[in-house]
Amino acid sequence: MVLTLTKIQHRGAYRIGISFPYSVEVNQKLKSLGAVYSATHRCWYMDYQAANYKLLQSNFDELVIEKPKPEHTKADLVAGPAGRDLPPIVAPEKKIPAATKLPEKTEEKSIKGHKADIVPLAQKLRLQLFDNIGKYWVFSMNYHFVASKELLAVKGVYWNKQQKVYMAMRNRAVKEKVEKILQAAGFFPTDYLEKEKPVKGGTVLIVKPHIEDNQWMQVFIPPVFMLREKIKRFAMSRYSVPHGCYLLPASPDVYKALVVHYEAEKVILKNQLPAGYLKKGNMPNRKKFLLQKAKNQVLEKVPETARGFVVSMMDAMLANNLSDSTIRNYGNAFCRFMGDNDYRDPASFEYKQIVKYLGGLMGKGLSSTTGHTLVNALNYYYRHVENNRNFEFKLPRPKKEKKLRVVFTPEECAAIFTAIDNPKHKLALMIAYGAGLRVKEVVTLKWGDILPAEQKIHVKNGKGKKDRIVMLPYSVLAMLENYRALYPGKDYVFEGQFAGAHYSTGSVQKVMAVAMEKSGLAKKGSVHNLRHSFATHLLEAGTDIRYIQQLLGHSSIKTTMVYTHVSNKAINQIQSPLDRMFGNPAIKTDRKNDKNL
Numbered sequence: 001m002v003l004t005l006t007k008i009q010h011r012g013a014y015r016i017g018i019s020f021p022y023s024v025e026v027n028q029k030l031k032s033l034g035a036v037y038s039a040t041h042r043c044w045y046m047d048y049q050a051a052n053y054k055l056l057q058s059n060f061d062e063l064v065i066e067k068p069k070p071e072h073t074k075a076d077l078v079a080g081p082a083g084r085d086l087p088p089i090v091a092p093e094k095k096i097p098a099a100t101k102l103p104e105k106t107e108e109k110s111i112k113g114h115k116a117d118i119v120p121l122a123q124k125l126r127l128q129l130f131d132n133i134g135k136y137w138v139f140s141m142n143y144h145f146v147a148s149k150e151l152l153a154v155k156g157v158y159w160n161k162q163q164k165v166y167m168a169m170r171n172r173a174v175k176e177k178v179e180k181i182l183q184a185a186g187f188f189p190t191d192y193l194e195k196e197k198p199v200k201g202g203t204v205l206i207v208k209p210h211i212e213d214n215q216w217m218q219v220f221i222p223p224v225f226m227l228r229e230k231i232k233r234f235a236m237s238r239y240s241v242p243h244g245c246y247l248l249p250a251s252p253d254v255y256k257a258l259v260v261h262y263e264a265e266k267v268i269l270k271n272q273l274p275a276g277y278l279k280k281g282n283m284p285n286r287k288k289f290l291l292q293k294a295k296n297q298v299l300e301k302v303p304e305t306a307r308g309f310v311v312s313m314m315d316a317m318l319a320n321n322l323s324d325s326t327i328r329n330y331g332n333a334f335c336r337f338m339g340d341n342d343y344r345d346p347a348s349f350e351y352k353q354i355v356k357y358l359g360g361l362m363g364k365g366l367s368s369t370t371g372h373t374l375v376n377a378l379n380y381y382y383r384h385v386e387n388n389r390n391f392e393f394k395l396p397r398p399k400k401e402k403k404l405r406v407v408f409t410p411e412e413c414a415a416i417f418t419a420i421d422n423p424k425h426k427l428a429l430m431i432a433y434g435a436g437l438r439v440k441e442v443v444t445l446k447w448g449d450i451l452p453a454e455q456k457i458h459v460k461n462g463k464g465k466k467d468r469i470v471m472l473p474y475s476v477l478a479m480l481e482n483y484r485a486l487y488p489g490k491d492y493v494f495e496g497q498f499a500g501a502h503y504s505t506g507s508v509q510k511v512m513a514v515a516m517e518k519s520g521l522a523k524k525g526s527v528h529n530l531r532h533s534f535a536t537h538l539l540e541a542g543t544d545i546r547y548i549q550q551l552l553g554h555s556s557i558k559t560t561m562v563y564t565h566v567s568n569k570a571i572n573q574i575q576s577p578l579d580r581m582f583g584n585p586a587i588k589t590d591r592k593n594d595k596n597l
Contacts, residue, residue: 123186298331306343421519434473436534
């Protein structure tokens with residue numbers, strides 16, 4: 001692959017700009033060399049040093065050096081041919097005397113004879129086609145208000161914000177529409193996406209040992225969508241780009257599950273593992289796996305030169321037994337801070353510099369939640385990694401927007417449940433509302449966690465690694481029995497597409513969105529709003545707020561006190577002074593006692 005090198009000016013210094021067609025391998029290689037991506041210049045860059053140029057020469061075969069555009073100094077003329085970026089349209093060969101008068105017709109002819117060349121739209125857009133990604137063509141272009149808007153209106157065309165490219169479905173109709181908008185016939189190839197035929201048998205899956213780490217085994221799967229989706233459902237599966245295969249723990253139970261998962265497709269499994277390779281001890285702990293995954297995801301975003309700072313922070317968070325989500329959030333926030341400051345040593349920053357940086361982010365419209373996470377990450381680094389206990393690093397916290405939570409009335413909740421016909425979907429939403437569970441707690445609920453005799457649900461490993469006991473509504477007992485007869489799962493109450501895997505949170509959210517649309521409610525909300533409604537309705541019914549705090553699993557009573565602001569019971573008893581003035585009191589009734597207030 002050809003890499004184009006350009007001298008650019010970025011962040012007050014000259015850099016080596018590196019441009020090339022999109023490639024995951026080149027991206028990873030440049031990251032390992034210490035290169036950083038610039039969203040402003042839309043290219044990778046390194047410091048303008050001879051050592052970096054030699055480093056690129058030793059790692060890439062084809063390098064093309066592009067000459068920089070000539071820059072004008074203050075001494076250059078502003079007007080005249082010498083001071084223009086572009087050459088004059090007609091260069092004067094000799095000076096015409098002032099007394100000379102050209103005929104009017106000749107002048108008119110010369111003006112009419114000069115016509116501006118019409119530049120095609122495709123040339124203006126500077127279209128560039130990259131390698132296919134799955135079922136999509138990938139291309140980039142310069143921003144064009146009309147063309148960009150029309151592209152996104154085409155079904156099957158999407159904008160990838162992270163990579164700053166367009167993705168178009170490899171479909172004949174999409175090809176024709178997009179090429180018409182871009183005015184570039186034949187821009188896309190004809191490698192249309194064909195519907196995959198069902199696997200009838202005879203497909204071969206090869207299982208080999210993983211030489212680099214004998215606790216894992218390599219599984220080579222042909223490029224069939226359904227077969228690959230199945231292996232992705234394994235809790236510990238991960239894809240190895242260098243080897244072009246999936247890695248699974250080399251455990252007898254995992255291998256047995258692999259055989260069971262592909263029995264329906266009658267797949268031939270070729271076991272090339274040596275005798276005794278599969279061991280029970282190779283099955284990693286799930287907590288260990290999630291922590292390692294979070295750590296790797298953060299470290300992938302940092303160049304080798306600055307990795308030591310991030311690794312020190314990771315070690316401190318692991319030593320304090322923080323969760324994988326906290327490690328990921330703090331790590332990503334800290335990496336953003338490092339990247340925005342050219343990966344300098346954090347110990348070299350002064351208090352005023354960090355405050356100015358935070359102020360700049362808030363000025364660009366950064367949300368208060370993201371700002372709080374960034375402040376927490378920086379405080380954690382300076383207190384635990386720099387280990388300066390005598391110095392308390394106080395940073396200004398962005399003021400959080402105080403938004404009232406959307407709460408459904410009991411009638412609206414009933415309308416949502418009535419709109420659902422599928423018993424599995426209905427039960428999931430009813431348990432979320434009836435027990436006040438988070439969506440993740442709903443999908444990870446196991447049959448062993450339900451205690452029918454005690455009318456309780458044991459929520460295990462909830463948010464903040466806390467267990468709690470919540471109520472099991474009487475109204476869902478009969479539904480649970482009928483549901484278990486229809487869906488006889490062994491482990492999870494709500495099983496996913498493949499056996500042994502729980503239902504995804506995204507699927508439950510989609511069920512809620514469809515139910516909201518069918519019920520015709522004007523309010524907007526998600527599954528978590530059912531939890532808000534649960535707490536608000538308990539408060540309106542007179543339940544002590546301390547009990548509600550325990551049912552919701554809140555550490556602080558301040559979090560639960562938010563529901564006092566959204567309760568309508570007290571508000572309904574207040575009469576507007578305008579109604580009192582004109583003698584039009586609103587008559588309101590108490591739903592419970594049916595009395596006029």
